[in-house]
Amino acid sequence: MSSRIIMLFSVFSLFTPAVRSTGDAWILDCPSSTVAIAGQTTVIRCHFRGIKDISIFAVFLTKDTQDKTTFEMYRDKNSGDPRFSLENQKMGPSLQISETMFSDEGQYSYRVVTDSGDKEVEFSISVTAKYKDPITSTWPQTVTEGKLADLYCNATDGYPAGFIHWFDRSGTNWTMNSELIKVRNDSNGVKSVALSSKLTFKSIDINIAPFRCIVFNSKYVQDGESTLEIQSAIREETKDSSGSNTTNIVAGVMVIGSLIVGLLFALLCFRKRNAQHGRRPSTHPILNYEQGKASEDDLENGDNSFEH
Ligand SMILES: *[C@@H]1O[C@H](CO)[C@@H](O)[C@H](O)[C@H]1NC(C)=O
Ligand SMILES: *[C@@H]1O[C@H](CO)[C@@H](O)[C@H](O)[C@H]1NC(C)=O
DSSP states (O other): OHHHHHHHHHHHHHHSTTHHHHOOSOEEEOOSEEEEETTSOEEEOOEEESOSSOOEEEEEEEETTOSSEEEEEETTEEEEOTTEEESOTTTOSOEEESSOOGGGOEEEEEEEEEBTEEEEEEEEEEEEBOOOOOEEEEESSSBOTTSOEEEEEEEEEEBSOOEEEEEOTTOOBOGGGEEEEEEEEEETTEEEEEEEEEEEESSOOGGGOOEEEEEEOTTSOEEEEEEEOOOBHHHHHHHHHHHHHHHHHHHHHHHHHHHHHHHHHHHHHHHHHHHHTTOOSOSOGGGGGOGGGHHHHHHHHHHHHHHO
């Protein structure tokens, strides 16, 4: 173990003599810019390069617009904004911000003091927010085939300004025909942009519905999407009239049916009464060859008896 360390050290010192005294041989490496998401934990991944055995004594994070340090770690004690910390002091100089806020946006300088000297780097943090799932609507609420229609797709609470694209049921891109309105809203340190996209049809073809609107963030990464079904006046009218047609037919069938039943009943009574009055049996016995035809015969007999 110790021999290995000695060997490592001697190899190291061959190429980079006096590492520990000047501290110039190693690098503090942090990403020059980090995109954070508001409300979430952000990690700024930093590494020591060119050195293995190194321990951190202290760190100082300062925003370029401020004199006071944003965050400090010194003698294992954190001070400053309590949302800031070292992700894992043993593992390296990576920084962690819990519940990232828009006010964390900016340019920072980060100084790390170690047992092998100290280094300072600069980096920037920008803060974004994801758009909520879009809400769709139409104007007018009930669209009529071949008439004017505005389709809306609104997405809020995202930042920075994003984009909304439109597609119909067959995947045809209608974005060119749409108009995007962006409304910025900064309140209580929370930045957001409300997106409202309007797709206008002078004469809408309802057969190409449903429409899909997709919300992208400022880097063209999809944040959400929504499907817009069209409430059609034409279709509803047809449904209504066909519905009442069915009702009419049912009513008609019922009326005719009850008339027939009534008539049959009346004839049956009539015939029974005639039979009771000692009327001769059927005048057409030849027709009584089938039992199933009994009622038919009854009818005929009835007819006959009416005539007689
Ligand atoms: C979407 O935004 C437009 C324009 O601001 C508005 O007219 C429409 O009512 C909104 N739709 C919904 C569902 O909020
Ligand atoms: C749809 O059209 C928009 C505007 O012309 C364009 O920016 C976008 O790339 C198109 N999307 C696809 C998937 O073709």
